Amino acid sequence: MVHVFSRFRFRWGLGLIAGLLPLSLLVIVVFLLHAAWPAITFNGLGFLIHNSWNLGNMYADPVMVRGQEVLPRADYGVLFLVVGTLLTSLIALILAVPFGILSAIFLAEGLRGPARTLGSFLVELLAAVPSVVYGLWGYLVLIPLLGRHVYPWLEQSLGTFVPIFHGPSGSGYGLLTAGILLAFMVVPLIAASLRDALVATPSALREAGASMGASRMEIVRQILLPGQRNLIIGVTVLAFGRALGETMAVLMVSGNALNSLPKNIYDPISTMAAFIASQLDSAMQDPTGMAVHALAEIALLLMVISVLVNGAARGVLWLSGHRA
Amino acid sequence: MNEKINTPSRHVIRLRRRVADGVMWGATALSFALLGFVLLHILTYVFVHGLPALHLTIFTTDAQGIAGGLRNAIVGSLLLSGLALVIAVPIGVSAGVYLSEHGDGLAAKVARFLSDVLVGVPSIVLGYFGYITMVIGFGWRFSLLAGSITLAIMMLPYIARTSEMAFRAVPIALRESAYALGCPEGGVVWRVLLPTARTPVLTGILMALAIALGETAPLLYTAGWSNYLWNGHFTHEGVGYLTYVIWSFIGEPYASAHQLAYAAALLITLMVLAINLSARLLLVRWRDVGR
Numbered sequence: 001m002v003h004v005f006s007r008f009r010f011r012w013g014l015g016l017i018a019g020l021l022p023l024s025l026l027v028i029v030v031f032l033l034h035a036a037w038p039a040i041t042f043n044g045l046g047f048l049i050h051n052s053w054n055l056g057n058m059y060a061d062p063v064m065v066r067g068q069e070v071l072p073r074a075d076y077g078v079l080f081l082v083v084g085t086l087l088t089s090l091i092a093l094i095l096a097v098p099f100g101i102l103s104a105i106f107l108a109e110g111l112r113g114p115a116r117t118l119g120s121f122l123v124e125l126l127a128a129v130p131s132v133v134y135g136l137w138g139y140l141v142l143i144p145l146l147g148r149h150v151y152p153w154l155e156q157s158l159g160t161f162v163p164i165f166h167g168p169s170g171s172g173y174g175l176l177t178a179g180i181l182l183a184f185m186v187v188p189l190i191a192a193s194l195r196d197a198l199v200a201t202p203s204a205l206r207e208a209g210a211s212m213g214a215s216r217m218e219i220v221r222q223i224l225l226p227g228q229r230n231l232i233i234g235v236t237v238l239a240f241g242r243a244l245g246e247t248m249a250v251l252m253v254s255g256n257a258l259n260s261l262p263k264n265i266y267d268p269i270s271t272m273a274a275f276i277a278s279q280l281d282s283a284m285q286d287p288t289g290m291a292v293h294a295l296a297e298i299a300l301l302l303m304v305i306s307v308l309v310n311g312a313a314r315g316v317l318w319l320s321g322h323r324a
Numbered sequence: 325m326n327e328k329i330n331t332p333s334r335h336v337i338r339l340r341r342r343v344a345d346g347v348m349w350g351a352t353a354l355s356f357a358l359l360g361f362v363l364l365h366i367l368t369y370v371f372v373h374g375l376p377a378l379h380l381t382i383f384t385t386d387a388q389g390i391a392g393g394l395r396n397a398i399v400g401s402l403l404l405s406g407l408a409l410v411i412a413v414p415i416g417v418s419a420g421v422y423l424s425e426h427g428d429g430l431a432a433k434v435a436r437f438l439s440d441v442l443v444g445v446p447s448i449v450l451g452y453f454g455y456i457t458m459v460i461g462f463g464w465r466f467s468l469l470a471g472s473i474t475l476a477i478m479m480l481p482y483i484a485r486t487s488e489m490a491f492r493a494v495p496i497a498l499r500e501s502a503y504a505l506g507c508p509e510g511g512v513v514w515r516v517l518l519p520t521a522r523t524p525v526l527t528g529i530l531m532a533l534a535i536a537l538g539e540t541a542p543l544l545y546t547a548g549w550s551n552y553l554w555n556g557h558f559t560h561e562g563v564g565y566l567t568y569v570i571w572s573f574i575g576e577p578y579a580s581a582h583q584l585a586y587a588a589a590l591l592i593t594l595m596v597l598a599i600n601l602s603a604r605l606l607l608v609r610w611r612d613v614g615r
Contacts, residue, residue: 008509010508010509010510010513011426011509014418014421014422014513015422015426015431017414017415017418017419018415018418018419018421018422018423018435018484019435020415020419021415021416021419021435021438021439021442021480021481021484022434022435022438022439022442024442024477024480025438025439025441025442025445026438027457028445028449028450028453028477031453031456031457031461032449032452032453032456035456098355099355099358099359102351102352102354102355102356103352103355103356103359105348105352106352106353106355106356107356109352110349110352110353110356119356119360121604122359122360122363122364123356123359123360123363125363125597125600126359126362126363128534128538128596128597128600129363129366129538129593129596130537130538130539130540130567130592130593130596131538131539131540131541132538132540132567132570132571132589132592133366133370133538133570133589133592133593134366135570135571136370136570136574136585136589137365137366137369137370139574140369140574141365141369184359184362187359188359191359215341215345216345217344217345217348217349218341218345221348241444244446245444245445245446245447245448245449246446247446247447247448247540247541248540248541248567248571251571252571252574273446273448273449273541276448276449276451276452277448277451277541277544280452280455280544280545292456295452296452296456299448299449299452299453302446302448302449303445303446303449306444306445306446306449307441307444307445309444310440310441310443310444311441311444314440
């Protein structure tokens with residue numbers, strides 16, 4: 001036994017160090033669950049289905065509710081955060097998927113040689129720009145532009161017959177702005193994956209199309225794109241997962257609404273990630289610690305949603321033969 | 325006869341196909357142009373506003389409230405990411421070796437799955453985890469070590485993934501010849517795998533470093549903030565970093581604070597782009613030489 005161990009000593013050591021990676025995920029889950037547990041028992045299911053982020057009366061003595069010490073009239077419900085998170089990410093995808101697919105086609109079929117390398121590089125650099133720089137740009141460029149010019153115009157034109165574009169168009173901080181900014185952040189993921197897949201398509205498929213008299217674009221539309229359906233779905237879901245967890249950019253342009261659902265597409269909202277980042281300072285004022293536990297419950301919820309979305313994406317990609 | 329009447333003439337069909345093709349090509353070019361325009365607009369905006377704000381004093385003085393320089397933040401950013409790298413590289417590369425060399429067993433499959441899951445965990449969740457465990461639980465308070473470990477956890481799956489791919493690309497024949505010469509397993513890893521796959525592994529590490537440098541969310545509640553230069557303490561002392569300056573100072577109603585935010589945005593963008601670019605160049609040159 002000792003002999004066997006010494007022979008594989010290197011492998012054991014390697015495995016032990018490598019094991020720290022999966023271990024870190026398990027530790028994260030255990031500690032988040034532990035930190036969120038008082039909030040989970042106090043809030044119950046109501047946490048998910050009503051809008052209320054109320055730390056309670058700071059100046060009163062704590063009371064015991066359901067075995068947990070909380071401030072009187074404390075009440076936590078984060079439906080508005082779940083809705084805000086899902087809606088911003090959904091808007092981001094509605095914008096990013098068509099733009100991503102179209103620019104992937106342009107990169108793979110319209111450009112060649114150094115031009116393709118340079119073009120792909122530009123699109124991939126969009127993913128390298130730090131999130132907080134996106135936030136800065138959104139705050140100083142996008143919000144004045146959209147709030148003063150684009151949204152009033154949208155309200156006058158589209159808003160007259162599509163209810164969600166109905167006014168008032170507000171100041172520019174809100175759902176649509178956050179969605180647009182997120183779209184730019186996730187579009188490189190879609191464009192780069194699809195471009196790689198299109199470039200890697202066997203040339204026999206193109207030749208078969210060309211021999212039938214199809215033009216380049218007809219080959220792309222009717223032969224190449226249908227073949228990449230699963231990849232497009234998988235990458236889209238992956239991009240959704242990425243958008244769900246974005247913090248800084250959303251924090252700077254979303255308007256940070258509290259306890260209210262958006263009434264139209266311009267309304268201020270907040271997302272789970274942005275809310276955690278913006279509320280910890282005030283949560284620390286709660287002497288019973290319940291607000292910090294409730295934030296941990298949001299973090300756990302966000303993690304569960306992201307992991308499920310990611311798992312679904314990887315499942316679809318695995319089925320289509322990619323390991324992205 | 326009827327069929328012939330209802331079918332449009334060849335001329336019309338050809339025109340319709342031409343128009344459809346033209347519209348599609350136009351749409352693809354336009355959407356690419358929009359993405360390129362947005363990237364260039366962001367970069368020029370940061371440069372135009374950041375360059376005038378970039379005095380020499382930025383590098384020589386520390387932040388004083390909302391004025392002063394950025395020396396403490398620049399040093400802090402480099403320290404946080406550097407220490408994170410020191411923690412993440414040995415673990416990540418070991419995981420890469422393990423997954424590539426023994427990647428078919430059950431343990432490796434589970435580890436790979438968990439690593440993929442870890443990539444999907446939002447960075448703010450990692451930050452909150454760091455807060456409740458290290459900042460509160462261990463009592464380290466806002467500190468360099470808490471921030472670096474949080475960043476390291478974020479970098480781990482990227483490094484593991486890229487190094488696994490790099491080691492897998494090393495030809496089996498190289499391993500077999502080393503084993504045939506009596507080389508033990510550790511020797512194969514140190515003398516064959518690591519030197520052969522050096523460049524792509526380094527590329528992955530650089531990419532992870534670029535991501536870590538640009539992050540804000542995981543540091544907000546682990547590294548905190550400090551107006552002073554790092555004083556050598558790993559725990560119990562907050563650390564300043566550049567991305568915090570951007571987020572927090574741009575919201576202040578003072579021109580001096582805005583200048584600092586612009587300068588910080590330019591510096592962090594330059595650093596991230598430079599690292600990203602050098603990683604790509606390294607990989608391209610390595611591929612060309614390989615051929």
